[in-house]
Amino acid sequence: MAHTKTFSHGHGVSNVNMDINMDVDSNLMSRIKANKQFSIYSALVVLIILVAIFAPWLAPQDPLVGEMKNALQTPSAEHLLGTDKMGRDTLSRIICGTQTSLFMTICLVVLVAVVGTFVGTMAGYFGGKIEMVLMRFTDMMLSFPGIVLAIAIAGIMGGSVINTILALCVVSWAKYARLVRSLVLKIRNQDFITAAQLCGTSTKMIIWQHILPNTLPMVVITAAMDIGTMMMEIAGLSFLGFGAQPPTPEWGLMLNEGRQYIQTAPWLMVYPGMAIFIVVAIFNLWGDSLRDILDPRQT
Amino acid sequence: MLGTLIGVSFLTFCLTWLAPGDPVSMLLETADTVVSAELVEQTRHDLGLDQPFLVQYVNWAGGVLHGDMGMSYSAKKPVVDKLLEGFAGTLLLAVVTIIFVLIISLPLGIWSAVKRNKLPDYIVRGLSFIGVSMPSFWIGLLLLYFFGLKLRLFPIAQSEVTAAGIVLPALTLAIYMSSKYMRQVRTVILEELNHDYVVGARARGLSETTILWKHVLPNAILPLITLLGMSIGWLLGGVAVIEMVFSWPGIGNMAVRAISMRDYPLIEGFVLWIAIVYMVINLLVDMSYSWLDPRLKKEAR
Numbered sequence: 001m002a003h004t005k006t007f008s009h010g011h012g013v014s015n016v017n018m019d020i021n022m023d024v025d026s027n028l029m030s031r032i033k034a035n036k037q038f039s040i041y042s043a044l045v046v047l048i049i050l051v052a053i054f055a056p057w058l059a060p061q062d063p064l065v066g067e068m069k070n071a072l073q074t075p076s077a078e079h080l081l082g083t084d085k086m087g088r089d090t091l092s093r094i095i096c097g098t099q100t101s102l103f104m105t106i107c108l109v110v111l112v113a114v115v116g117t118f119v120g121t122m123a124g125y126f127g128g129k130i131e132m133v134l135m136r137f138t139d140m141m142l143s144f145p146g147i148v149l150a151i152a153i154a155g156i157m158g159g160s161v162i163n164t165i166l167a168l169c170v171v172s173w174a175k176y177a178r179l180v181r182s183l184v185l186k187i188r189n190q191d192f193i194t195a196a197q198l199c200g201t202s203t204k205m206i207i208w209q210h211i212l213p214n215t216l217p218m219v220v221i222t223a224a225m226d227i228g229t230m231m232m233e234i235a236g237l238s239f240l241g242f243g244a245q246p247p248t249p250e251w252g253l254m255l256n257e258g259r260q261y262i263q264t265a266p267w268l269m270v271y272p273g274m275a276i277f278i279v280v281a282i283f284n285l286w287g288d289s290l291r292d293i294l295d296p297r298q299t
Numbered sequence: 300m301l302g303t304l305i306g307v308s309f310l311t312f313c314l315t316w317l318a319p320g321d322p323v324s325m326l327l328e329t330a331d332t333v334v335s336a337e338l339v340e341q342t343r344h345d346l347g348l349d350q351p352f353l354v355q356y357v358n359w360a361g362g363v364l365h366g367d368m369g370m371s372y373s374a375k376k377p378v379v380d381k382l383l384e385g386f387a388g389t390l391l392l393a394v395v396t397i398i399f400v401l402i403i404s405l406p407l408g409i410w411s412a413v414k415r416n417k418l419p420d421y422i423v424r425g426l427s428f429i430g431v432s433m434p435s436f437w438i439g440l441l442l443l444y445f446f447g448l449k450l451r452l453f454p455i456a457q458s459e460v461t462a463a464g465i466v467l468p469a470l471t472l473a474i475y476m477s478s479k480y481m482r483q484v485r486t487v488i489l490e491e492l493n494h495d496y497v498v499g500a501r502a503r504g505l506s507e508t509t510i511l512w513k514h515v516l517p518n519a520i521l522p523l524i525t526l527l528g529m530s531i532g533w534l535l536g537g538v539a540v541i542e543m544v545f546s547w548p549g550i551g552n553m554a555v556r557a558i559s560m561r562d563y564p565l566i567e568g569f570v571l572w573i574a575i576v577y578m579v580i581n582l583l584v585d586m587s588y589s590w591l592d593p594r595l596k597k598e599a600r
Contacts, residue, residue, distance in 0.1 A: 140306045143581070145536040148554075148573050149307070152566055155558030156314045232434045236540050239436050240555055252434075259440060259544070266444055273437030281432035 031293050038293055041286035048279055051095065052102040059092035063249045075267055082267040084257060086247075090267060093249040094275045100250045101279070104165055105231045111169045112230075113223045116176020117215065121207060123177065124184025135181065138174045146171030147233065154242040164243040168233055172226075179222060183215045217294050225287035228280040235276050251276045304574055305360075311570045312356050315563040346372075359564075363571065369564035373557065378568035385550035386535075386572070389542070392472070392549055393534040395465050397527070399473030400480055407477075408484025413511065415489065423481060430478025439471040439544040468545040472538060476530055487522045491515045521592050528584030535580070536573040 032038060051058060060080075066087030075082040081090040123134040146168075153167035187193065188211070196206050237243040238252030246253065251272045258268030348355070362369060368378035411423035430438075446452045446467060453467050491497070492515060500510045539551030546552070550569065557565040 136302065137306075140303045143303050143578065144307055144574055145533050145577055148536045148539075148570065149310070151539055151554065152311060152558065152570055153314060155555070156561075156566065157317075228432060235434055236436065239434075239540060240543060242558070255434075255437065255440065262440065262444055263448055266448075269437075269440045269444070273434065273440065276437065277433050280434070281428070284428070284432050 028293065035289060035293055038286075038289040041282065041289055044282045045286050048098065048102065048282060052098045055096045055099040059089075059095045061089040061092045063088060063093040063096040064247050074265075081271045082265065084254075084265075084268055085261065090254075090271055093254060094251070094272055096249040097251045097254065097272065097275065098279070100161070100244060100248055101231060101234065101276075104161055104234050104244075104250075105227060108165045108168055108172075108230050108234065109223050109227055111165065112172045112226075113176055113219050115169060116173040117180045117212070117219055119173065119177040120180025121184055121211060121215070124181040125188055125203075125207060125211060131181075134177070138177045138181075141171065141174035142178065144171075147236070150233070150237065151240065151242060154237050155240075159237075159242045159245050161244050161248070164234060164237050167237070167242075168230065172230070176219065176222065179218060180215050183218055184211055187211055187214050221287075221291045221294050224290045225284075227287060228284040231280055231283065232276065303578070304571065307574045308360070308363075308567065308571045309356065311567055312352075312359070315566065316352055316355075359567065368568040368571070371557070371562055371565045373560045373562045373565070378564050381553065381565060382550065382568055382572050385548065385553035388547060389535055389538070389549035389551065392465060392468055392538070392542075392547060393531060395469040396472040396476065396534060397531065399469055400476050400527070400530075403473055404477040404481040404484055408481045409488055409511070409516075411481070412485045412488035412492065413507075420485075423485070427478045427481045430474055433475075435471060435475040436540045436544050438474055439468070439541055442467050442471055443544065464545070464547075468541055468547050471541055471544070472534065476534075480526065480530070483526050484519075484523060487519045487526075488515060491519045494518075521588065524587055524591065525584055528580060528587070532577040532580040535576050 066083060066089065070079075070083050070087035073079055073083040073087075079089050079091065081094065083089055084093070119134050119138065123131040123138075150167045150171045153170060154164050157163040157167065193206060193210060196210060201209075234243060235250075235252030235255070238250050239256045241253075241256060244250035244253050246257070254272040255269055258265070258272065261268050350358070359369065366379065368382070370376070371378050371381050374381055407423050407426075411420040414420050447454070454461065454464050496514060497510060500514055501507075505514075536551075538549070539555050541547070542549040542552040543555060550572075554566065554569045556562075557569065
């Protein structure tokens with residue numbers, strides 16, 4: 001009996017909250033419509049995602065198989081961007097590299113945001129000793145250049161797609177934890193949380209229904225703006241040889257392989273780098289315009 | 300602060316312990332001899348790797364307190380010597396880079412702030428955006444290709460520190476850093492220009508140049524130093540990628556090689572060293588505040 005009562009009260013409170021969200025949503029729609037830049041950049045982002053999904057069909061040739069007799073050919077009608085040392089088609093490898101890079105980046109960004117949000121929420125909502133320990137740890141991670149540790153972790157654990165993502169996650173979550181904690185601290189002391197607590201709503205419910213939805217916009221903005229940086233960090237680790245391993249088509253790795261042929265086959269280092277540049281630039285522009293929409297105060 | 304050092308070094312120690320691959324067999328295999336089981340055990344014992352994990356860590360940390368970070372497996376030299384060797388190269392590169400950054404980004408940042416929302420501002424912001432979106436190692440490769448290979452102005456790889464060899468790596472880092480720093484300079488100057496004293500100075504009929512150089516810049520220096528100080532920490536630690544592109548004999552290059560060779564004492568030492576350097580830099584930046592702005596000293600008392 002008591003349980004049902006609690007639930008209905010909890011539900012009532014969340015309904016009010018939902019109305020507020022609805023209001024924000026309609027505002028949001030009009031802001032999205034008013035912001036033409038955002039639509040253009042979103043279209044480009046969707047295009048990149050489509051290229052990544054349909055890469056195997058878009059690539060003119062097999063990115064993993066090449067004939068040695070075709071090795072290091074200059075760009076031609078048959079191989080638009082030339083071939084690498086194994087005779088593989090560079091264009092096909094770049095197209096399929098979109099899949100690898102985008103997949104790794106999205107996994108990384110989501111993982112980092114989830115871990116950071118979890119730690120930040122725990123610290124911010126429960127306070128006390130939990131907060132002290134978690135925040136000490138967070139500060140420790142922030143007072144150190146992350147990429148150094150990421151290189152060490154990825155290198156020692158052995159280069160692979162999963163280890164790269166884990167290594168970069170270990171060094172990147174702290175920023176999100178700090179952000180989410182400060183947001184949660186603000187929300188936790190508001191009246192509607194106290195109301196929910198008085199109604200006997202379970203802690204789990206409060207966090208899921210009230211705290212998380214309110215922290216989400218800022219986390220999404222930060223994550224969106226981080227996509228470009230994360231993509232470059234992944235490419236950097238692969239470039240050092242601690243990320244994706246051959247023969248995976250991955251841009252950073254392709255640059256590493258192309259580096260040795262900079263004199264004889266410069267196209268091997270020009271085009272993969274250009275691919276990173278274009279994709280990162282689009283995600284950076286998209287992230288900036290998303291911030292303008294979700295958080296107009298910043299502009 | 301001490302907590303960070305212990306935490307970071309412990310984390311790295313855990314990693315080397317958990318990691319796949321055995322440093323002993325790696326070490327002996329490079330010697331290119333037939334390895335007997337006894338020799339492996341003997342080496343393991345000599346290196347102290349047969350002891351429990353925590354004992355190993357405490358022994359190592361005790362050594363560090365005495366300035367002894369152990370011996371590098373691959374170079375058969377004390378880790379401290381290797382670190383100092385690599386750090387000399389990195390420090391030199393960092394100093395030259397900072398000079399380049401200041402030369403590039405201060406004038407451009409100020410110019411773009413003064414000409415806000417006019418053509419120069421758009422050009423500078425565009426350049427900065429392009430720079431931020433390019434991976435630093437790709438900038439390096441492009442510079443290497445054009446200036447090293449096509450124009451033959453600079454050497455393409457060096458194992459020693461030379462004056463001509465430092466230009467390209469430093470320029471690469473400077474382009475990458477300036478793209479961020481230019482924006483920050485612009486923001487700081489714009490903020491300063493909004494203050495009342497600027498309006499006052501204009502009302503007194505001072506020329507815009509005088510206002511900029513005599514009034515705005517001295518006030519803007521403090522935040523600019525802070526921002527630059529943070530990047531110095533980054534420069535001294537994490538430029539392995541650039542050092543690798545140009546085969547620059549720095550600490551990052553050394554660390555990458557140490558990782559490939561499973562030279563655990565050297566990796567341990569490297570991570571701890573970077574943590575220390577990073578902290579010292581932050582401390583120096585903090586201390587430079589009161590030196591640059593005596594007002595803060597008064598307030599602190």
